[in-house]
Amino acid sequence: MTPVMTAEELNAFMSExxxxxxxxxxxxxxxxGEVTMRLLTSDKHLRxxxxxxxxxxxxxxxxxxYIVTLSVIGPRALAVTTxxxxDFMRKPAANVPLIAKARLxxxxxxxxxxxxLLFSEGMEEPVARASLTYALPPPHVN
Known part of the structure; x- marks a missing residue:
């Protein structure tokens, strides 16, 4: 699955x-068909x-x-989680970025x-694993 959007384009799309x-x-x-991204964690993300x-x-x-899907289909904002x-597997570290490795x-x-797969930055073992399905808008709908 060849990407049609770069990391820079996806970051700009998110900002928009x-x-x-x-x-x-x-x-x-x-x-x-894959992306690596991060959540820049702070105290508001703690429990x-x-x-x-x-x-x-x-x-x-x-x-x-969402981002790995858009990386292949292009900037179609109306794709939605269905x-x-x-699975939460390990305790993630506080106040370090949380890393996602997504594979379409x-x-x-x-x-x-x-x-x-989710990782605390610096940890080798994943802290969580998720499986997600997205509904895609028709090609004429962004």
Missing amino acids: VFKQVADEFNVDHVGA PGGTISGPSMFGLADVAA NCSI LKLGKQLSVTDV
């Missing part, structure tokens, strides 16, 4: 379409116990699935299916 959260995320790498909250980890997984399953498993005419 999702101004409210774009400064929290950064796309680091775009490859053939009691001093770890990254589940909703923050879900948010990164969801954005990573399903997500996430299938891209059809109406759906994309993505697998996302």
Whole structure:
């Protein structure tokens, strides 16, 4: 799956379409059906116990699935999540970036299916794994 958008284009798209959260995320790498990106964590992402909250980890997984899908289909803002399953496996470190490695498993005419591994920066083992499905807008709808 050849990318049609670069990391720079995807970051610019996020800044344009999702101004409210774009400064929290950064796309680091775009490859053939894969992206690596990060959530720039802060105290607002913590839960009691001093770890990254589940909703923050879900948010990164969801954005990573969206971004890897757009990297192949282009800037179609109206792609939406239709399903997500996430396994929380380890306690992520606080106040270090959370890294997502997303891989597009299938891209059809109406759906994309993505697998996302989440890592605390500096940790070798994943802290979570998510499987997401996105519904794609018709080609004439952005």
